[in-house]
Amino acid sequence: MADVDADDGCSLKNPSRRRLRIKPQHEAEKHIRLKTDKAGRGVFALIPFSKGDFVLEYRGKLFPPDSPPVIETYSETEATFLFDFQWKGKSCLDASVEDQSLGRLVNDKHKNPNCKILDGMPHLCLFAIRDIVPGEEVTYNYGDSDWPWRKQV
Numbered sequence: 001m002a003d004v005d006a007d008d009g010c011s012l013k014n015p016s017r018r019r020l021r022i023k024p025q026h027e028a029e030k031h032i033r034l035k036t037d038k039a040g041r042g043v044f045a046l047i048p049f050s051k052g053d054f055v056l057e058y059r060g061k062l063f064p065p066d067s068p069p070v071i072e073t074y075s076e077t078e079a080t081f082l083f084d085f086q087w088k089g090k091s092c093l094d095a096s097v098e099d100q101s102l103g104r105l106v107n108d109k110h111k112n113p114n115c116k117i118l119d120g121m122p123h124l125c126l127f128a129i130r131d132i133v134p135g136e137e138v139t140y141n142y143g144d145s146d147w148p149w150r151k152q153v
């Protein structure tokens with residue numbers, strides 16, 4: 001159940017820190033207006049990782065350059081799981097199927113992510129680019145596209 005503030009959206013819980021809480025209804029209206037989703041699920045470290053460690057594989061169905069996926073057959077949400085990368089030219093990995101793997105659930109962090117995806121082979125693997133402590137969200141930079149959530153203040 002959502003936590004609803006009775007005031008105008010600002011709650012002063014601690015005199016030294018003012019936390020702005022957006023009312024759930026206002027937040028819903030914002031996502032409707034911007035046609036965006038909340039981050040949804042994410043992946044959080046249970047164990048520490050050191051810089052350079054292998055963290056996860058972004059698993060899915062491989063589409064080599066000569067047989068790319070037909071983008072029109074994907075919903076908008078499914079299409080966000082298509083990952084173009086370099087292997088024998090421009091290949092694509094389709095992770096749109098819910099298969100219980102974690103790599104497909106890692107969220108984008110444009111600035112200061114803690115992982116990087118290395119390509120150049122028919123598998124996409126996330127490696128830590130700095131130390132990661134337990135409880136920290138695992139993230140990588142999705143690339144330079146104009147992702148809608150990056151526009152949000």
Ligand SMILES: C[S@@+](CC[C@H](N)C(=O)[O-])C[C@H]1O[C@@H](n2cnc3c(N)ncnc32)[C@H](O)[C@@H]1O
Pocket residue numbers: 037038039040041042080081104105106107108109149
């Ligand atoms: C590959 S999925 C990542 C897993 C996704 N969070 C989920 O629950 O299925 C990509 C989608 O996650 C969401 N997402 C990823 N990074 C985000 C971020 N930094 N802020 C908000 N949404 C994000 C967007 O909806 C995006 O289309």
